[in-house]
Amino acid sequence: MSRRLLVAGTAVGAAACGSDDGKKSGSTPPASAPSAPQTAGTSASAPSGPTVGQPFDLTTANSAGPATFRIVVAEVLANTTPDPAIVPQYRTAEPTLPPGQQWVIAKFFATNTGQSRTFWQTSNITLNVGADRFAPTPEALRVAQDYNNSLTESGVPTTAFDGVEPGVTGTVYGAWQIPLGAKPASMTIPETMIAANVPTTPAVTVAIP
16 A cells, blocks of 8 residues: 655655654744655554554654654644634744644653653644644744744743753653544654664554554
8 A cells, every 4th residue: 555645735745744843932943845765664544553652762863963862742622723822822823734634633741751851842743643644844844833932932841942960750642634534543753863874763653542
């Protein structure tokens, strides 16, 4: 079965994104286009591995270098609406949802299991519906940033911007737009190249009940 990566409802080919490396609060979110080939053998429709609520260990890389986290996908809310108490604080326009699309918003807990302060973001995670993978649209990235900004302003530790110290658990949000009526079966955190001549860390696919 062929697989497609879709952004804003447009098929752009099967691919997995690289690790997240943007971390400036209030700045334009990083682009959601894929930057690395999809891991061979990874199936969007037949996930294996953890499910929502189950922790898993992740080695990734960002501008600060290699980093390790224990990740829990705490909840995934489909066909939801961005919280009106959060989004309008950071911009005047309401989030734009194209006709025939729905919002999906997910909450993550990320515990820094490494040796130094570092960050982890969700902008390269894809949602899987059947054989299709949906990357965050630019508008979805802005909504996720609104949520993560609200954590910072509330004093809640978040890995989204400056990161957290070793042993600290941060909260971070992700958002996507997928076809109305579609049910995400899983999400994929893409493989990561840690450094030159070092093998990649395989992609992790988390089942969504």
